[in-house]
Amino acid sequence: MxxxxxxxxxxxxxxxxxxxxxxxxxxxxxxxxxxxxxxxxxxxxxxxxxxxxxxxxxxxxVIDDLLLVYGEHFFTIVEKSYPSFLTQYTDPIEMLSSIENHIHVEVRKIYPDAELPTFTIEEKTSDSLVMIYKSSRAMHAFGRGLMNKTFEFFNTKATILVEKLKENGTEVKFSIATYE
Known part of the structure; x- marks a missing residue:
């Protein structure tokens, strides 16, 4: 890590x-x-x-609550240190759906040996996103914290439902919907 x-x-x-x-x-x-x-x-x-x-x-x-707060904190580090990760997007759904194929590619350029979770997009519309998180580290709450701040950054309201597909948290389904 x-x-x-x-x-x-x-x-x-x-x-x-x-x-x-x-x-x-x-x-x-x-x-x-x-x-x-x-x-x-x-x-x-x-x-x-x-x-x-x-x-x-x-x-x-509980650890998941600590990781959620830490994810929200870590977003400010991304915002300050790597603003290009954020400014190239105009929409939080578009940004979150690009984690695997764009953002993680850029992270690996900076940290070649980084061990990152995987995100698979199951469904995407202009105002919703369903994606599967997989990681042996089970830090999905950290990811949720980053997502919370992503929506805040884009001044967008969203509900984020978390469903553990594996009880240990190594595989989680995020169902996200934006609203006015």
């Missing part, structure tokens, strides 16, 4: 819960990296699981 995911996660934890919480979860987690991350480095996903598990334990918040 790319280091930027770790550095931004710890930044969010510090902002929301304080520097003491960052120290607590770093000390309680099993981290081969010793909690020292660089944005361009690559680290084990098990480290993120350990950090999330300990943050959940300390805050009483």
């Amino acid at each position: 790319k280091g930027i995911v770790f550095t931004e996660f710890l930044e969010l934890v510090e902002t929301k819960f304080g520097l003491e919480m960052v120290d607590t979860i770093l000390n309680e987690s099993e981290l081969p990296s010793n909690g020292v991350y660089t944005a361009v480095g690559t680290y084990s996903f098990a480290e993120m699981v350990s950090l999330l598990t300990n943050l959940s334990k300390e805050t009483g918040l």
